[in-house]
Amino acid sequence: MSATPSVPGRLKEYDRIRAVQWYGDHLRLLDQRNLPLAEEWVECRGAEEVAQAIRDLVVRGAPAIGIAAAWGAVLAAQRGDDLDGAFATLRAARPTAVNLMWALDRMRSRVDAGADARALADEAQKIQDEDLAANRRMGELGAALIEPGSAVLTHCNTGSLATAGFGTALGVIRAGVEAERIARVYAGETRPWLQGARLTMWELAQDGIPATLIADSAASHLMKHGEVRWVIVGADRIAANGDTANKIGTYQLAIAAKHHGVKFMVVAPSSTIDMGTPDGEAIDIELRDPAELLSHNGARTVAEGAQAWNPVFDVTPHELVDAIVTERGVIERPDAKSMRKMFAGDAR
Numbered sequence: 001m002s003a004t005p006s007v008p009g010r011l012k013e014y015d016r017i018r019a020v021q022w023y024g025d026h027l028r029l030l031d032q033r034n035l036p037l038a039e040e041w042v043e044c045r046g047a048e049e050v051a052q053a054i055r056d057l058v059v060r061g062a063p064a065i066g067i068a069a070a071w072g073a074v075l076a077a078q079r080g081d082d083l084d085g086a087f088a089t090l091r092a093a094r095p096t097a098v099n100l101m102w103a104l105d106r107m108r109s110r111v112d113a114g115a116d117a118r119a120l121a122d123e124a125q126k127i128q129d130e131d132l133a134a135n136r137r138m139g140e141l142g143a144a145l146i147e148p149g150s151a152v153l154t155h156c157n158t159g160s161l162a163t164a165g166f167g168t169a170l171g172v173i174r175a176g177v178e179a180e181r182i183a184r185v186y187a188g189e190t191r192p193w194l195q196g197a198r199l200t201m202w203e204l205a206q207d208g209i210p211a212t213l214i215a216d217s218a219a220s221h222l223m224k225h226g227e228v229r230w231v232i233v234g235a236d237r238i239a240a241n242g243d244t245a246n247k248i249g250t251y252q253l254a255i256a257a258k259h260h261g262v263k264f265m266v267v268a269p270s271s272t273i274d275m276g277t278p279d280g281e282a283i284d285i286e287l288r289d290p291a292e293l294l295s296h297n298g299a300r301t302v303a304e305g306a307q308a309w310n311p312v313f314d315v316t317p318h319e320l321v322d323a324i325v326t327e328r329g330v331i332e333r334p335d336a337k338s339m340r341k342m343f344a345g346d347a348r
Contacts, residue, residue, distance in 0.1 A: 015167075015174070017160035017206060020059060020067050020128070022121075025078065027071045029059045032161055032195075036202040044068075047076040047086035054093035054100070057193065061162020062236040062272055063131050066099030070124035073107040077117035095284045096245055096313045098237040098274045103127055131164035134269040134327035135171045142172030142232070142267050142325040143179050150229040151184035152176070153219060156247035157199035158234035158267070168234040168267040170203060172325065177209055185211040186228060188219055190247060192292050192310070216249055223260035231257045235268035240343075242318030242334030243280030244268075248311055254320035263322040270326050273343050280315035288312050 019030040027044040033056070034040050042058050044050045050072030053059050059068045069090045076086035091104055110123050146152070152173060159170035166174065176182035185204065190196035197213055204211040214222060222228060231253050237245040244250070244266050257264045277283060290308035295301055302308070324331045331338050 015160055015165050015207075017203065018165055019161045020064055020071070020164065022071055022125070022128075027068065027075065029053055029068065030161065031058050032060055032199060033057055035161075035198055036205075044072070045075060046079060047072040047081060047090055050075065051089045051093040054090075060195070061157065062097035062099040062234070063135075063163040063168070063269060064161070065094060065097050066103035066271065067124070067128045067131060067164055069093070069100050070103045070107050070127050073104065073111075074117060074120045074124050077111075077120050083111055094286060096236050096286045098277075099269075099271050102271045128164045131269060131271075132166060135163055135166040135168060137327040138168060138267050138269070138325050139166060139171035139175030141327075141330055142169075142265060142323075143175035143181055145265065145323060145325075145330065146172075146176050146181040146230055148181045149183045150176075150181060151186065151227055152182055152230045152232050153186040153188065153214075153222065153228045153253070153262075154200065155188045155196060155231070155233050155250055155253055156190045157195040157203070159200060159203040161199050161203060162234065167203075168269070169232045169265070170200065170234075172232055172265070172267050174207065174209070184227075185209060186222060187211050187213055188216045188249065188253075189213065190249065191216055195247070219253055220256040220260070223256055223262050228262055230263045230265055232265045232267060235266050235272050236313055237277065237283055238266070238268060238273050238324065239277045239279045239283060240275045240339055241279045241336040242321060242324060242331070242339050243283070244316045244318070244321060244324075245280065245283045245285070245313045246316065248314050251314040251316045251320075254316045258320050264316075264320060265323045265325060266316075266321055267325045270328055270343065273326065273339070275339070275343050280317065283313075283315055285311050285313050285315070 021028040029042045031040045072090050159167035187196045187200045235244045235246045288310045290310050293308040318334045324334045
């Protein structure tokens, strides 16, 4: 089988992408629907525009969604809009990623304490800065688990585009390549929006990290031939027992990894941990428009009359997870007891 070439030497420059940018009176979002063919920006000047950008996948990735929503609350305060309405609109933008709710709850608490627009802007900036610091820490912790010379497989996009910068799972990969622990990187396409093909491959190219793209359906074959030692993914919500909601297709990767003796790592900041949700069965899984499966670039590709089912997340049971990596530390073989030990008091 073909392999991604090793990266010579130690890479010195990473993380030049900032997809969520604040300009004092408006928010600029790198439009992820058009990458890698075009680098275009969407400007948001109100909470409704931010919510629409979240719904339309202009901005995506659980941490980035939360950060964008926090700035949406700032815009509402600056404009003197009804804050209750603005918070409700932002919360309804997407249901599965808990970071959205976490960031808005944090902003809401500042409003309840009497914060003005300037104080809210300070809080939103803290949320963004803390996420970047968490990602760098998770990169170090996750990379330390990987044997030198390993090949890894990742799913969806979990890098700078999905966060404040550096990334969660992709941050571990960046740190692992720099530490010469990761020698080869594989990325699955991640249908139907092709976040792996369009976004992860683009980010890795920006950093000069060679990577090999595979069809989603080739992952088990790749594992069978011993080509990877770790599957490394992010998360949109992690329940109190360690069950993990992530991009659709993650669950089947975890099953295949278990069968083939490949280790499975979930990388997410503590803001993704939802101790108020007991297990994966209680996680609300977002269903999106079936047209996303029935057409491509606005042109229908499936026979008229055909129907489609389009869940965009699935839940991986904690029994299939070898390690959850957060900025607070690593939980190996997560379960309810180990989750409580690290995140006691975090129930929302």
